[in-house]
Amino acid sequence: MMAPPINDAGHPDVLVVGAGPAGLAAAVTARESGAQVVLVDDNPAAGGQIWRGGERAHTESRAARWFARFQGAGIRFLANSQVIAGVAASRTLLVEAPRGSLEIRFRSLILATGSRELFLPFPGWTLPGVMGAGGLQALVESGLPLKGKRVVVAGSGPLLLAVGANLRKAGAEVVLIAEQAPRATVARFALGLLARPSKLAQAAAFRLALAAIPYRHGCWIETAQGAGRLERVRIRQGRRIWTERCDYAAVAYGLYPNTELAALLGCRLDGVAVAVDEQQRSSLHYVYCAGECTGIGGAELSLLEGRIAGYSATGQPDRAKRLFGKRNQARRFASRLNAAFVLRGELRALPQADTLVCRCEDVAFAALKRSSSFRAAKLHTRCGMGPCQGRVCGPATEFLFGWKTDSIRPPLFPVCARSLVPDRSLSEDELTSV
Amino acid sequence: MPKQIAIEINGKAVQVAEGTSVAAAILSTGQMVFRSSITGEPRGPICGMGICFECRVTIDGRPQCRSCQIPVRPGMMVATT
Numbered sequence: 326m327m328a329p330p331i332n333d334a335g336h337p338d339v340l341v342v343g344a345g346p347a348g349l350a351a352a353v354t355a356r357e358s359g360a361q362v363v364l365v366d367d368n369p370a371a372g373g374q375i376w377r378g379g380e381r382a383h384t385e386s387r388a389a390r391w392f393a394r395f396q397g398a399g400i401r402f403l404a405n406s407q408v409i410a411g412v413a414a415s416r417t418l419l420v421e422a423p424r425g426s427l428e429i430r431f432r433s434l435i436l437a438t439g440s441r442e443l444f445l446p447f448p449g450w451t452l453p454g455v456m457g458a459g460g461l462q463a464l465v466e467s468g469l470p471l472k473g474k475r476v477v478v479a480g481s482g483p484l485l486l487a488v489g490a491n492l493r494k495a496g497a498e499v500v501l502i503a504e505q506a507p508r509a510t511v512a513r514f515a516l517g518l519l520a521r522p523s524k525l526a527q528a529a530a531f532r533l534a535l536a537a538i539p540y541r542h543g544c545w546i547e548t549a550q551g552a553g554r555l556e557r558v559r560i561r562q563g564r565r566i567w568t569e570r571c572d573y574a575a576v577a578y579g580l581y582p583n584t585e586l587a588a589l590l591g592c593r594l595d596g597v598a599v600a601v602d603e604q605q606r607s608s609l610h611y612v613y614c615a616g617e618c619t620g621i622g623g624a625e626l627s628l629l630e631g632r633i634a635g636y637s638a639t640g641q642p643d644r645a646k647r648l649f650g651k652r653n654q655a656r657r658f659a660s661r662l663n664a665a666f667v668l669r670g671e672l673r674a675l676p677q678a679d680t681l682v683c684r685c686e687d688v689a690f691a692a693l694k695r696s697s698s699f700r701a702a703k704l705h706t707r708c709g710m711g712p713c714q715g716r717v718c719g720p721a722t723e724f725l726f727g728w729k730t731d732s733i734r735p736p737l738f739p740v741c742a743r744s745l746v747p748d749r750s751l752s753e754d755e756l757t758s759v
Numbered sequence: 760m761p762k763q764i765a766i767e768i769n770g771k772a773v774q775v776a777e778g779t780s781v782a783a784a785i786l787s788t789g790q791m792v793f794r795s796s797i798t799g800e801p802r803g804p805i806c807g808m809g810i811c812f813e814c815r816v817t818i819d820g821r822p823q824c825r826s827c828q829i830p831v832r833p834g835m836m837v838a839t840t
Contacts, residue, residue: 367809369830374808378778405828407809441810453791453803463807464827468779469786553801554791684805684813687798712812712823717805739812739823 336751337363337401339638340418340431342408342586345373346624347616347631348437349391354635355435356398363429363751364400365420367407371395373439374459375624377466391628401756409744410735413590413609419735419747426744427751433611433638436587436599437631440617442577443720445668446682446690447675448548450576454555458488458577465495472496477558477569479503479546480577482666483528488575489535499538500569503560505578506666508542514665521658547675549574578668580621581720587614588733597723604645605634613638622659629655673725682725683718685711690725699728712739766835781826781837782807782814793826794840816840 339355341348344366356362364371370379372388380392406422417430442457449455456464458480465471476497478489481504489502504511518524544562549555557570584592587599593608594600598620605613615634616627629652636645676682678691686707696702699709699722708722709715709730714737719730736745761776768788775784782804785793792801793814804814809828817838818824826837 368828377808381778441808442806444805444811451796451800451802453793453801456803456805457807460805460807464780464783464786464804467783467807467827467830468776469783554803681800684796684802684811687796687800712815713810716810 336430337361338432339363339435339635340365340429340433341435341437342366342418343373343437343439343616343618344368344371344402344404345375345437345439345616345627346391347439347627347634348373348435349395350628350631351435351437351613351615351635351638352400352631353391353394353398354632355639356400357394358635358639358641360639362398362400363403363431363756365403365406365408365418365429367405369405371402371404374463377463382466387624387628403751403756407738408586409737409740411586411590413612416611419745421738421740421744422755424755425749426740426747427749428747429751431611433613434590435613435615435631435634435638436592436607436618437614437616437627437634438583438586438618440580440582440621441716443579443581443724444576444717445578445672445675445721445724446680447546447672448677448680449550449555449558451681451684452549452551452555453553454551454572455549455574455576458484458575460577461573461575462488462491465492470496471573474498474572475500475570476573476575477501477503477546477560477571478575479505479544479558479560480575480579481505481668482577482579483662484577484580486528486535486540489538489540492575493535493538497573499535500571501544501560502535502538502540503544503546503562504540504542504666505545505669505672506542507669510665510667511542514662517661524658543669545672545675546574546576578672578724579663579666580617582618582620583716584618585714585716585733585737587612587618589735589737597720603649604637604642605630606637620656620659621663622656623662626652626655626659668724676725682721683708683711685709685713685718688718693722693726699723699730700732702728703732714738764831764833766831766833766837768837769839775831777831779831781816781818781824781829781831781835783827784831785816785826785837785839790839792839 338360613634615630676690
């Protein structure tokens with residue numbers, strides 16, 4: 326399908342933010358339904374984190390099918406561009422693109438902003454070489470060679486197995502996979518997979534790929550050590566404590582929804598995720614949300630939610646409705662998974678007085694302990710006031726102290742002052758027509 | 760074999776495959792420290808996806824670039840701190 330010319334000032338019917346599985350499915354569905362669609366993503370290629378690197382890097386059949394539909398659809402794709410502000414009432418987003426910022430207006434907006442990894446502070450976690458599990462994998466997919474490098478994978482959730490298998494395929498010597506959840510809950514979850522043959526096959530494939538790598542339950546990194554960079558980690562499993570030498574530690578304690586843009590626009594949140602109705606509609610009737618910004622659930626659920634949002638946003642509630650059953654089933658699976666990998670209290674005791682919690686402003690645990698809320702901590706210590714704007718320390722302090730991060734302000738990311746005043750419209754030649 | 764791109768990292772010539780991110784290129788030279796924190800601690804990337812801002816470097820004279828989100832371009836000059 327040819328992309329129709331964008332209207333006078335380049336404003337689409339449907340604007341989709343985020344080109345991971347949910348955003349791709351939403352954009353393709355809306356476009357195939359006849360809408361003009363602009364898709365914005367801050368990465369160089371479509372695919373999000375799970376299919377990072379786009380169709381060249383991800384040839385598994387499901388990803389390939391979606392990339393093929395995306396390629397032929399006639400969607401306008403604005404890559405390397407991030408939304409820095411937005412005004413819900415005037416249905417406008419301010420987007421910083423490589424050629425400068427611009428305003429994009431829309432009739433309907435679909436937010437598919439995905440999730441980020443949940444990082445928890447422990448002594449030494451700021452040493453270069455300590456990364457997120459998905460973070461290290463993303464770097465590998467962006468060309469980082471790992472041949473001969475020793476890696477400890479730690480944290481929680483099935484992502485650890487996937488990352489372990491992929492890092493090994495990339496040539497890394499994966500020394501250990503440390504899962505903080507106890508064996509019993511992980512085993513109970515694994516039994517539940519018997520009812521889901523596709524998931525079971527996936528899990529079995531990972532186990533096979535990891536055959537010789539120790540996978541320990543109830544096990545976590547207590548400290549990371551090294552002079553100027555990571556050299557070794559101290560591991561605990563029950564009463565046993567030992568040290569592993571490593572070049573990288575890939576550590577993540579799960580995923581956390583990216584709700585900043587939705588919150589800024591005024592969409593109601595439900596806990597840490599954006600609240601949506603059956604049609605994936607947020608509390609603002611022209612803003613739909615799909616994928617992990619509405620709760621952590623994996624690629625299959627994200628694709629279903631994206632399709633539903635694509636139909637809903639183009640006025641086809643009946644077609645959306647046909648997917649509710651499958652989506653609700655995927656949601657039930659996700660909630661079982663999230664329950665199996667709940668974080669243990671011992672992780673709250675890992676930070677010491679001088680362990681940094683806010684990595685942008687270098688605020689230590691002891692300074693934060695004196696505060697009563699995230700807002701108070703911001704005022705007194707500058708915690709959360711640096712360039713990441715609380716995206717790393719916010720969820721960490723929520724886990725450590727039960728704080729809520731409740732003050733989202735534009736710009737959503739640090740930008741050049743120039744970008745705050747858009748002086749141009751979207752032009753045809755900066756869009757990849759796909 | 761993917762096309763090789765020539766860039767400079769801290770004044771040293773480096774060849775990396777097309778499509779490689781600047782962050783991956785820096786790490787592949789063995790350089791783990793990308794920047795110095797406000798209290799002078801060495802830091803490198805943690806999130807790999809443009810969220811954490813720990814991988815900031817100077818690219819072609821422009822400071823504060825998130826190196827994990829930027830693919831290498833021929834002749835690019837990269838400086839860590």
